[in-house]
Amino acid sequence: MKLKQLEGYLGDVAVFKEPKAQLEQYPTTAHLASRILYTAETTYGDIDGKAVVDLGCGCGVLAIAAGMMGASHVLGADIDAGALETAQANIDEFGLGDTIDLVQGSICSENDTGSLSVNKGLLLRMEQAFDTAILNPPFGTKPGNKGIDVLFLQAACMLARGAIYSLHKTSTRDYLVRKAQTWGFECEVLAELNFDIPMMYKFHKKKSVDVKVDLLRLYKKQT
Amino acid sequence: MRLITHNMLKCHVKNCTDPDKQFPLRFKDVQLEQIDAERNNEFLVRMLPRIDWPALSKTTKELDITLPETVPGNPEDDEEFLQALHTAILETHIKQGSMLCDGCGHEYKITNGIPNMLLAEHEI
Numbered sequence: 001m002k003l004k005q006l007e008g009y010l011g012d013v014a015v016f017k018e019p020k021a022q023l024e025q026y027p028t029t030a031h032l033a034s035r036i037l038y039t040a041e042t043t044y045g046d047i048d049g050k051a052v053v054d055l056g057c058g059c060g061v062l063a064i065a066a067g068m069m070g071a072s073h074v075l076g077a078d079i080d081a082g083a084l085e086t087a088q089a090n091i092d093e094f095g096l097g098d099t100i101d102l103v104q105g106s107i108c109s110e111n112d113t114g115s116l117s118v119n120k121g122l123l124l125r126m127e128q129a130f131d132t133a134i135l136n137p138p139f140g141t142k143p144g145n146k147g148i149d150v151l152f153l154q155a156a157c158m159l160a161r162g163a164i165y166s167l168h169k170t171s172t173r174d175y176l177v178r179k180a181q182t183w184g185f186e187c188e189v190l191a192e193l194n195f196d197i198p199m200m201y202k203f204h205k206k207k208s209v210d211v212k213v214d215l216l217r218l219y220k221k222q223t
Numbered sequence: 224m225r226l227i228t229h230n231m232l233k234c235h236v237k238n239c240t241d242p243d244k245q246f247p248l249r250f251k252d253v254q255l256e257q258i259d260a261e262r263n264n265e266f267l268v269r270m271l272p273r274i275d276w277p278a279l280s281k282t283t284k285e286l287d288i289t290l291p292e293t294v295p296g297n298p299e300d301d302e303e304f305l306q307a308l309h310t311a312i313l314e315t316h317i318k319q320g321s322m323l324c325d326g327c328g329h330e331y332k333i334t335n336g337i338p339n340m341l342l343a344e345h346e347i
Binding site for chain 2: 088097101105106110119121
């Protein structure tokens with residue numbers, strides 16, 4: 001599958017019907033999703049014949065891209081029933097029901113002190129079960145979910161034994177590189193991007209806003 | 224959801240901690256569908272060590288799906304075994320129904336193939 005082909009197909013993935021601001025639901029563009037998965041497979045061989053997990057899958061564009069690039073098994077996880085309904089419709093439309101499973105759950109949970117941590121209870125049996133994780137996690141800009149971007153990345157490192165592809169604000173880069181080290185992972189910046197976030201929510205004042213974003217690739221440190 | 228995913232789901236209700244009871248989750252009133260998928264032997268052999276075989280064995284028995292009791296010595300050379308494994312974990316879809324925890328009794332619903340693993344506040 002050529003990059004342009006993949007991008008063309010992904011343009012048909014339906015987006016959130018009623019996006020929820022608190023969950024930071026922004027669709028990953030076909031342009032970006034195609035480039036991430038195309039690179040992951042053609043440069044690194046991380047997709048074809050592999051088990052892939054998409055954390056915070058939303059409407060499923062990354063999961064579908066993984067399926068189209070030859071993943072043998074994909075699991076998409078998201079907290080929101082509405083998004084998952086759209087994701088399943090997309091999966092059916094693309095004929096990838098034989099490859100992609102969806103699960104409704106929360107990657108994070110509130111512990112007794114009221115702070116967020118990785119939902120180990122849910123994820124325990126998935127530890128190291130996947131080859132590759134792909135994610136466009138919430139950035140943690142909403143009240144109560146500060147640091148959620150780090151937790152999603154941490155969860156991805158728990159689940160994937162090979163490589164993790166994730167999108168994070170450039171302003172958090174140095175912090176994440178250091179954090180990844182403590183988890184036993186090297187972290188490289190594959191690309192610097194501008195997220196063009198269009199006016200989607202009532203609180204948005206500008207027509208669109210550019211946020212500087214890194215595409216990160218994490219992989220286990222050699223011991 | 225296919226059985227490969229079910230093999231990764233366990234109960235995580237607060238204080239439900241008996242590993243023998245919280246996994247695997249027991250199917251209740253389920254609607255199954257078998258959907259063909261392309262077989263990739265290399266993928267199956269690589270996934271084998273990550274599968275909880277006793278749990279898969281228990282679940283397939285409950286669903287009346289044929290699967291050998293034990294993994295053969297050389298699975299990569301055993302076409303019959305790989306086909307049976309493939310059908311069980313990658314072609315068997317659970318469309319509707321629920322999953323019960325034998326430990327605490329919590330019921331996780333499955334709607335249109337998507338299991339809901341969210342818990343109520345008091346269960347976290």
